[in-house]
Amino acid sequence: MSVSVDTQFVHKMWNETELSKMVDGGVPFPMIADAAGHLGKAYGVYDDEAGVDVRGRFIIDPDGMVQAMEVLTPPVGRKVEESLRQIKAFQHVRKTSGAEVTPSGWEPGKKILKPGPDLVGHVWEVWKPGDE
Amino acid sequence: MPEKAIGCARPTGSVVGEEPAKDTESTEPERKEVPVNKIMVGRKAPDFTAPAYHAGEFKQVKLSDSLGKWVVLCFYPGDFTFV
Known part of the structure; x- marks a missing residue:
């Protein structure tokens, strides 16, 4: 809307x-x-x-929860693809009930992370900036 | 077809999925400024009703009618500008 x-x-x-x-x-x-x-x-x-x-954009999930917001001053427009990427990422997290989370730059099919004690201090072993 | 009255854009004073709290102490018929919880990620979105143009019609939209779907709410400074 x-x-x-x-x-x-x-x-x-x-x-x-x-x-x-x-x-x-x-x-x-x-x-x-x-x-x-x-x-x-x-x-x-x-x-x-x-x-x-002003340019405010809010992603609201099926429970009515605000999952993301972005606010820009008027002169700069937004990037629709980024909003869609975030929605896909939130949908993925929701589908896995939070068992899988999406690192920076994630897109469908790319590496996810499984948060837990074993991951702490070991993110570098499973994900690097180049994996975006 | 009977035309539905379309009011102005108003936050309901509640978040989506919840009825507005009734203030039984107040004797005023309607409060002018409805207190709304501060917007925050991870919290329920402020609910509202508002007039809208959609698919060739003027209608009243209520955010909580979209429960069960993903919603992108996109504010912009004015029509005939870019978004």
């Missing part, structure tokens, strides 16, 4: 005049209107001087 302080009516116009020309069929998810910034405030991303929600 996306959120900005624009109304749902402006969202409709943006989708029709521009986004539907970038994505077949237009935006597939709800575009939320946060006209007064209440949601932005609840998520700590409302800039009350500028009157807008």
Whole structure:
């Protein structure tokens, strides 16, 4: 879902005049209107001087738990692939009930770590920065 | 088809999956600022209801209706900018 302080009516116009020309069929998810910034405030991303929600991205799991958040100032855009990578990593951890965790740069099919007393001090034996 | 009333964007004052706490002591009909737990990874997300545009329709979205699915909630400064 996306959120900005624009109304749902402006969202409709943006989708029709521009986004539907970038994505077949237009935006597939709800575009939320946060006209007064209440949601932005609840998520700590409302800039009350500028009157807008800044670039905050939250990954929320099926239990409603916030698993990740990223907040950027407006001039720099995000990388969708990184959000997808994080979701896949959180899904992997969830599938293994936390028995397997994903080291930095992990992508599906790459090395995972199994946390436990035996791993402490021995991460270097099973994982190196080049394994990313 | 009866049109559902669409209100403004409001945190419910609770986290997803939980009913908002009833304040029985308060005599005020509605509190203006609903206290919301600080957002934090590993904690429940603040729940909300909000108007939205989706698939050609205007509708009311409630975050907790998405329980059971992964949700990416993406804030951005304004329409007609990049994301």
